[in-house]
Amino acid sequence: MTQSARQPLPAETPLFIVLNASSGRHEGGEVRQTIERVLGDAGRRFTIFEAINGSELPDQARAALAQARQQHGAVIAAGGDGTLNAVSNLVLGSGVPFGILPQGTFNYFGRSYGIPQDTEHACRCLLDAVIEPVQVGLLNGKVFLVNASLGLYPTLLEDREAWKQRYGRSRLVALWSALATLFRAHRQFRVQLETSGQLRHLRTQTIVVGNNALQLEHLGIAERDALQSKQLVAMTARPMGTLALYGLVLRGLLSRLGDAEQVSSFAFQRMRVRLGKSGRKVKVAMDGEISWMYSPLLFQVADQCLPLLVPRDESLREHDA
Numbered sequence: 255m256t257q258s259a260r261q262p263l264p265a266e267t268p269l270f271i272v273l274n275a276s277s278g279r280h281e282g283g284e285v286r287q288t289i290e291r292v293l294g295d296a297g298r299r300f301t302i303f304e305a306i307n308g309s310e311l312p313d314q315a316r317a318a319l320a321q322a323r324q325q326h327g328a329v330i331a332a333g334g335d336g337t338l339n340a341v342s343n344l345v346l347g348s349g350v351p352f353g354i355l356p357q358g359t360f361n362y363f364g365r366s367y368g369i370p371q372d373t374e375h376a377c378r379c380l381l382d383a384v385i386e387p388v389q390v391g392l393l394n395g396k397v398f399l400v401n402a403s404l405g406l407y408p409t410l411l412e413d414r415e416a417w418k419q420r421y422g423r424s425r426l427v428a429l430w431s432a433l434a435t436l437f438r439a440h441r442q443f444r445v446q447l448e449t450s451g452q453l454r455h456l457r458t459q460t461i462v463v464g465n466n467a468l469q470l471e472h473l474g475i476a477e478r479d480a481l482q483s484k485q486l487v488a489m490t491a492r493p494m495g496t497l498a499l500y501g502l503v504l505r506g507l508l509s510r511l512g513d514a515e516q517v518s519s520f521a522f523q524r525m526r527v528r529l530g531k532s533g534r535k536v537k538v539a540m541d542g543e544i545s546w547m548y549s550p551l552l553f554q555v556a557d558q559c560l561p562l563l564v565p566r567d568e569s570l571r572e573h574d575a
């Protein structure tokens with residue numbers, strides 16, 4: 255999108271901030287204090303809706319959105335990609351601008367739009383923001399910002415959550431937990447994929463659908479440019495044993511997953527995935543949060559864009575290394 259197409263957020267717009275105190279490595283109190291200091295010093299009107307944990311998120315997000323609607327404000331989500339997902343699910347389609355203060359381990363969503371991972375810098379960016387409409391994906395009508403998946407990948411995330419609680423939340427811990435998960439045997443699915451009237455049948459351990467250029471670039475998936483033309487990118491792999499899975503992790507770390515002969519990736523706008531009989535329950539993950547859905551699974555680009563607040567000043571954008 256060109257600079258001129260972006261609308262500035264008026265400086266008097268009140269900010270309604272949904273803070274997940276259980277996100278990230280920082281103490282929730284520390285993040286809250288930083289927000290209060292930076293926005294308070296700038297004289298900006300704001301209200302914080304604090305969720306002590308994930309289960310309080312939907313109620314806090316609903317309250318923030320109701321006030322933002324009444325007072326022509328913006329809703330800001332402060333948390334990891336899971337928190338941003340929960341809040342954006344409510345905000346999408348409401349016409350209310352959506353800002354973020356990233357607090358997670360990977361923060362792919364914020365990083366791909368140049369939003370700083372440091373809370374103080376990210377708050378300053380909210381004070382001088384423009385609205386950039388960004389694409390989001392839907393899985394059976396639920397938003398995903400970064401990716402949605404089924405099979406082995408949700409299992410990886412579930413195990414990572416357990417490791418995180420035991421050993422902390424660094425990216426290295428994420429890698430070790432992935433290697434430990436892949437050491438176990440994994441079940442295969444027979445799936446039928448339907449895209450633009452075309453049917454493919456395959457056997458696979460996982461399907462991942464990506465909506466984030468930075469993550470696809472890090473993995474080395476060539477179709478990432480398709481995100482620019484209102485498409486999502488599907489990645490699947492032939493069933494394989496532990497050694498081959500370790501090889502894939504290594505390729506992923508070297509940004510060469512797309513070169514692996516077992517991996518296939520393709521872009522699409524709408525894809526229906528059937529697993530066995532209609533109505534079969536399937537474990538899925540969206541932006542790192544696990545839930546259950548029923549087959550068939552419909553992945554598609556949302557008709558509406560999310561009005562994301564990004565730094566107006568190019569020099570305030572954090573460029574990813």
Ligand SMILES: Nc1ncnc2c1ncn2[C@@H]1O[C@H](COP(=O)(O)OP(=O)(O)OP(=O)(O)O)[C@@H](O)[C@H]1O
Pocket residue numbers: 274276277278279307308309311333334335336337338339340357358359360361423542543
């Ligand atoms: N939509 C949601 N519903 C219920 N719980 C959620 C939801 N989103 C996040 N949570 C929970 O809130 C906590 C924080 O999640 P979040 O993704 O915001 O940060 P994080 O886990 O620190 O980030 P990362 O996944 O990058 O490490 C987790 O326990 C998560 O399971």
